[in-house]
Amino acid sequence: MTTATAPPRTAPDSSAKTAPRHGRRERQGPAYVFLSPWILGVALLTLTPMAVSLYLSFTDYNLFDAPQWVGLRNYTDMFTADPRYWRSVGTTLLFVVVAVPLKLALALGAALLLSRTRRAKGFYRSAFYAPSLLGASMSIALVWRALYNDGGTVDEVLSSVGIHAGGWVADPNLAVFVVALLSVWQFGAPMVIFLAGLQQIPTELYEAAELDGAGQWRRFVSVTLPMLSPVLFFNLVLETIQSFQVFTPAFAISGGKGGPADSTMFYTLYLYERGFSASHMGYASAMAWVLLLAIGAVTFVLFKTSRSWVFYANEGA
Numbered sequence: 001m002t003t004a005t006a007p008p009r010t011a012p013d014s015s016a017k018t019a020p021r022h023g024r025r026e027r028q029g030p031a032y033v034f035l036s037p038w039i040l041g042v043a044l045l046t047l048t049p050m051a052v053s054l055y056l057s058f059t060d061y062n063l064f065d066a067p068q069w070v071g072l073r074n075y076t077d078m079f080t081a082d083p084r085y086w087r088s089v090g091t092t093l094l095f096v097v098v099a100v101p102l103k104l105a106l107a108l109g110a111a112l113l114l115s116r117t118r119r120a121k122g123f124y125r126s127a128f129y130a131p132s133l134l135g136a137s138m139s140i141a142l143v144w145r146a147l148y149n150d151g152g153t154v155d156e157v158l159s160s161v162g163i164h165a166g167g168w169v170a171d172p173n174l175a176v177f178v179v180a181l182l183s184v185w186q187f188g189a190p191m192v193i194f195l196a197g198l199q200q201i202p203t204e205l206y207e208a209a210e211l212d213g214a215g216q217w218r219r220f221v222s223v224t225l226p227m228l229s230p231v232l233f234f235n236l237v238l239e240t241i242q243s244f245q246v247f248t249p250a251f252a253i254s255g256g257k258g259g260p261a262d263s264t265m266f267y268t269l270y271l272y273e274r275g276f277s278a279s280h281m282g283y284a285s286a287m288a289w290v291l292l293l294a295i296g297a298v299t300f301v302l303f304k305t306s307r308s309w310v311f312y313a314n315e316g317a
């Protein structure tokens with residue numbers, strides 16, 4: 001009687017485990033080579049300057065002498081002993097509250113009109129987008145200042161209809177709105193994004209709403225806005241971040257001084273004045289880090305609150 005014998009056990013081949021890892025490393029090697037310019041750029045042009053500015057924010061540095069460590073003095077002076085700092089914060093917040101909603105509303109309105117236009121859609125789209133191509137250039141800001149200055153085109157047009165407002169640039173109550181209107185005028189970029197989002201909304205939703213008796217306003221509120229909410233949220237975040245960093249229009253319209261009466265002394269303009277005009281680079285570095293943290297906090301709040309009003313097509317799938 002014969003008995004079957006079990007085959008001898010062999011030790012697991014360790015090379016089988018290491019082979020995939022070795023092959024993965026070989027595949028990742030060329031990727032790191034191609035990414036190396038970007039990695040070096042981020043390390044040398046972004047991370048290193050950020051680390052240096054963080055260190056300078058705790059020093060007294062005037063660009064000429066060696067930095068002297070002062071600890072939290074720049075931050076305490078900023079929050080407790082500098083009224084111009086808080087005026088710049090208030091001016092910037094006013095600009096954000098006014099410019100961002102108006103810009104998004106105008107961009108959405110133009111996108112809705114273009115989505116229904118049958119003729120010359122390409123021409124109108126290019127015409128509306130053209131101001132955004134100019135960006136925040138100094139030349140456009142200077143032209144804008146001439147338009148709203150005393151005796152400028154806007155003053156003459158308003159005076160012809162009996163409204164004597166004078167020059168907006170020289171009025172402390174109106175100067176900040178000149179900068180806001182310049183930002184609102186350049187609504188082309190969010191308009192194009194809104195237009196792309198409108199083209200992705202299924203027409204069946206509008207047809208079903210119309211069969212249920214929904215009017216034009218009800219279709220806009222119940223169909224367009226919910227389906228467009230991710231795009232609206234994207235534009236809101238981008239425009240809010242950009243508005244907190246406004247500099248060139250304020251510098252050109254105020255002549256670099258933030259006037260009249262600090263009415264156009266935006267946060268970034270005051271940061272520039274403290275760092276390069278007053279040579280308080282440590283103080284300016286502290287202001288820059290506070291701005292970074294403030295923008296991060298506002299962005300975090302926007303993302304948290306978006307859960308209640310932003311709807312995605314794949315939700316609940």
